[in-house]
Amino acid sequence: MRAARWAAVVACIMGLTWAAPAQAGRRPFIWTFDTDIVPKGDVELEQWLWVRSRAPGAPDRPSVYWIWWGPVLGLSQHLELALPFQVRANRTVTQLESFEADFRYRLFPRGDDRAFQPLVRAVWHQAINTAGPNRVDLDLVGSYQWESGFRAVVDLGVQVGVPALRGDEGPARILGTYSVGVSHPVIEDELRLSLESFGEFDLKDVGQDPHLFVGPSVAWTFGRTWVTAGTLFGLTAVSSETPRFMPRLIWAVAL
Numbered sequence: 001m002r003a004a005r006w007a008a009v010v011a012c013i014m015g016l017t018w019a020a021p022a023q024a025g026r027r028p029f030i031w032t033f034d035t036d037i038v039p040k041g042d043v044e045l046e047q048w049l050w051v052r053s054r055a056p057g058a059p060d061r062p063s064v065y066w067i068w069w070g071p072v073l074g075l076s077q078h079l080e081l082a083l084p085f086q087v088r089a090n091r092t093v094t095q096l097e098s099f100e101a102d103f104r105y106r107l108f109p110r111g112d113d114r115a116f117q118p119l120v121r122a123v124w125h126q127a128i129n130t131a132g133p134n135r136v137d138l139d140l141v142g143s144y145q146w147e148s149g150f151r152a153v154v155d156l157g158v159q160v161g162v163p164a165l166r167g168d169e170g171p172a173r174i175l176g177t178y179s180v181g182v183s184h185p186v187i188e189d190e191l192r193l194s195l196e197s198f199g200e201f202d203l204k205d206v207g208q209d210p211h212l213f214v215g216p217s218v219a220w221t222f223g224r225t226w227v228t229a230g231t232l233f234g235l236t237a238v239s240s241e242t243p244r245f246m247p248r249l250i251w252a253v254a255l
Contacts, residue, residue, distance in 0.1 A: 028192045028219040030230045030248040032155045032179035035117040035143040037106050038074035043255045046072050046082065050248035057240025062090045066097070072252070077109035088130065095129040117143045121157075133168060135161035139177075149185040151192075154178075158203070174203040183219070192219040198232055198246075209239035213246060224254040 027034050030050075038044050048068035054061060070084025081103055088097035100123055107118045121139035139157035161173035181196030194217045201210035217230025231247035 026219065026221055026226050027228055027250065028151065028183040028194045028217070029153065029179070029181040029196050030215075030217045030228055030250060031198045031213075031232060031246075032153050032181035032196050033104070033119070033121055033139060033141050034153055035106055035119040035141055037078075037080040037104055037110055037119075038072050038254070039110060040074045040077050042074040044072040044074075044252050045255065046070060046084070046250065046252040048248060048250050051246065052243045053234075053245040055234070055241050055243045056236050057242075062092075063243075065089045070100075074110075077111065078106050080104050097130050098128055099126045100124065115144055115146070117145075119143075125159075127166060133161040133163040133170075133173065134165040135159050135173075149188060151183045153181045153183075155180075171204075176201050176203045190221050193217075194219065194230070196232075209241065211242040212238050213242070215246075225252065227251045 026036055046069075048066070050068075051063060051065050053063045065088070067087040068084050069087075070082055072080055072082045074080050081101065083099075083101060085099050086097045088095060102123045103121065105120045105122075107120070108114065119139075119141040121137070121141060123137035125135045125137060127134050137157060137159045139155055141153065141155045143151060143153045145151045155178065157177040157179075159173075159175040159177065161175070163170040163172070177198070177200045179196060179198045181194055183192045183194035185192050195215070196217065197212070197214045199210055199212045202208045212235040213232035214235065215230055215232035217228055219226065219228040228250045229248070231245055234242035234244050234246070236242050236244060
């Protein structure tokens with residue numbers, strides 16, 4: 001009888017854990033940051049796997065692969081913090097590339113259901129085994145969702161790399177970025193199809209051709225887990241230095 005009671009308790013706990021609706025910060029895009037955040041007091045484990053393929057204009061530059069992994073902490077109903085590390089690899093070497101402290105502040109609290117939602121993102125990027133400098137990233141993100149569930153997101157960002165922050169010499173590097181995404185629910189609160197565009201351009205060298213990408217993705221939420229997968233296709237006609245493909249897989253589980 002006692003064993004049966006314990007079995008019932010365990011089954012109840014597992015049912016609550018795995019059958020509960022996902023409370024993780026769902027992201028329908030592979031590149032565009034959205035405005036949903038993790039609830040206060042929750043922890044989410046998130047991982048990205050992504051690739052930058054070769055570019056037609058740089059055939060000797062190998063494809064590069066990354067693993068991004070870290071906890072995402074709900075500090076309040078406005079603020080979440082991600083603390084990831086990144087591993088970078090190519091055909092000859094695999095090494096720890098960087099650590100980050102990634103703050104995402106939502107202006108309206110989580111649970112506010114108004115159609116328009118703004119978010120500010122600020123990141124400290126600590127470079128380790130990479131030629132790039134330490135840098136600060138800033139993003140302004142805005143989302144708008146219609147009653148039908150159709151969603152549009154705009155993400156405007158800047159990356160400021162300062163070699164002096166690591167004791168190196170050289171000028172600061174300032175990179176501008178943008179992402180624009182639209183998504184539509186196929187199954188409400190479970191499956192979304194999305195299309196997005198991403199671009200990056202050197203703000204100090206205006207004459208340099210930008211890198212522009214466009215591509216689809218699919219996002220699936222089940223239980224306390226969400227998965228988003230897709231690929232961006234480089235518009236190499238704009239710049240031959242742009243990689244042909246940038247696929248990315250993101251998955252996360254709320255603990």
